[in-house]
Amino acid sequence: MDSQHERDEQILEILTHKLRTGGLSRRQFIQAAALFGVGGALAACVPPTAGQTGAPAVTGAGAPTGTVRFLVAESFWANWHPFLHTAQIQNRIQRQIFDRLVEAETADFSKPAPMLATSWRQLDALTWELKLKEGVKFHGGQEFTAEDAKATVELASGATDVKVNTAARWVPTTGEVVDKLTVRFKTKEPFGPFLLQLTVTDVVSAADVNKGVEPMKAAPNGTGPFRVVTDEKDRKVMEAFSGYWRGAPRIKTLTWEFIQDSQTRLSALLAGQAQVIDRVPPEHFQALKGSPNLVLTSVTGLENVNLWIRQDRPPFDGNPKLRQALAWSIDREALTKNLVGGASETALSHLPNRALFAAPQSPKYTLDPERAKKLLAEAGFASGGPEFILWGTTGFLPRAKDVTEAIADNLKKVGMKPTVTITDVAAIIDALFSKDKPGSVFHLSWSGNGDPHVSLATLYRSPGAWTGAHDSKLDDLIDSGARATKDADRVAVYKEVQAYLWENMPHVPLYNSDFTIAHVKALSGLRVLPNFNTYFYPAALA
DSSP states (O other): OOHHHHHHHHHHHHHHHHHHTTSSOHHHHHHHHHHHTOOHHHHTTOOOOTTSOSSOOOTTSOSOEEEEEEEESSOOOSOSOTTSOOOHHHHHHHTTTOOBSEEOOSSOTTSOEESSEEEEEEOSSSEEEEEEOSSOBOTTSOBOOHHHHHHHHHHHHTOSSSOOGGGGGSOOEEEEEEETTEEEEEESSOOTTHHHHHTTOBOOOHHHHHHOHHHHHHOOOOSSSEEEEEEETTEEEEEEOTTOTTOOOSEEEEEEEEOOOHHHHHHHHHTTSOSEEOSOOGGGHHHHHTOTTEEEEEEEEEEEEEEEEOOSSTTTTTOHHHHHHHHHHOOHHHIIIIIIOTTOEEOOSSSOTTSTTOOOOSSOOOOOHHHHHHHHHHTTOTTOOOEEEEEEESSSSTTHHHHHHHHHHHHHHTTOEEEEEEEOHHHHHHHHHOTTSOOSEEEEEEEOSSSHHHHHHHHHSSSSOGGGOOOHHHHHHHHHHHHOOSHHHHHHHHHHHHHHHHHHOSSEEEEEEEEEEEEETTEEOOEEOTTSOEEOSSOEEO
16 A cells, blocks of 8 residues: 555545544535545545444445455354344354444444434334335345335344344334335333344345244345355355445455464464454564554453353352452453453443443452452352362453463462363353353353443343343343433443442453454455444455
């Protein structure tokens, strides 16, 4: 990339920021772009003003060119049905293939913008009406209509007879087709996160829904900028969808490939065998920063890395003092600063630090061995213990093995007896959810969409709560937060929720992840967000 092109991109970035923060009108943006000579393909990337979609259209940018190989740290362990898994990597790759009715493609998750829905209005406490985009096509050739929006939300929200994972984050919601491009949704009860839930609900074809679950699990059919052409266990190849309603992508071929070892990912990027890598560990930062041809982008993720605790088996079930002892045994600040590094932050509550309504909790759990030993004694382990398996992952979370072993060392110093098992994500998920597999504590993470309800409902709401946590008071609090439709009411509820979790410590929040992407400088326009989405539209490869 030559210096003139770099200059143009810097000017465009400044102008874009001023436009999005209200410092320039759209007309002024175009005038300034012309004044500085950033026309042509760059001027075609005029970013949206309020009420428009977050990703600019690329109409007139020419035919897609180039191949981008993206090496990722998490294995592709889920299927293609958007509502039947909780895999972060699958959600990220689906963002290239599917669109949503509403989008949140900036770091401000409190202000969703139109996508396939051009506008919306709330008719009453339960009813929303959405106007839809005309001229949108699915990869399979079907025309997008209100029937598809209706089928999507009804299926995702649990309003049909099909059991889906996403229902835990919704309330059942039915749809009414008003006309071809107008749909009304009625929630079973008031539901404050309605719009933000739409930002993480991939739009599917009603015809596909009617075919049943298995075809949707086997292959994706979205309206997004890329369509899948090769589907292998560790490699997914996508090509630009020429019929995309925003304009065809600038990248012709986009490959996502699972490479577990971070050093292998780094070596491939440095050798020019890959254009992008993710989950870059801090020990690689210096090598990347020293290269004039590479770009390093770090954000604090909307992801709490926790110690997940199985509460459906001894010794942690029904024993909050033992779980508190875990929290006081761990030097969380040292994990964050010395091992994870980057943009990571010590967790301040059971919600990610940058989530809506997140608030620091007190007392702040720090390393306090004497307090931990006292709580162990009160929990029934005055003579030391308990014995349990501590599971850690390879590849997925940066320095996960080191972090898990450091946690085990902390726990042993207060008399606990963990045995460390390091394995891959698929095996740890199996152990976490299987009733007959060993293991009590897991070093693992969970990310959300910025609204507390997604994480809380998935992790703690009965009957489908992770790790067997069942608490009727917590269930009621989570439901109250979802029913609240005013921010002031939600602030009050989530203040109580976080305090209750902090006291009972069903899981131990450790830190908010550093999410670092490295890519070649020739790849411009790549968007990296705190919700771990990595958008390759409308990025271009010079």
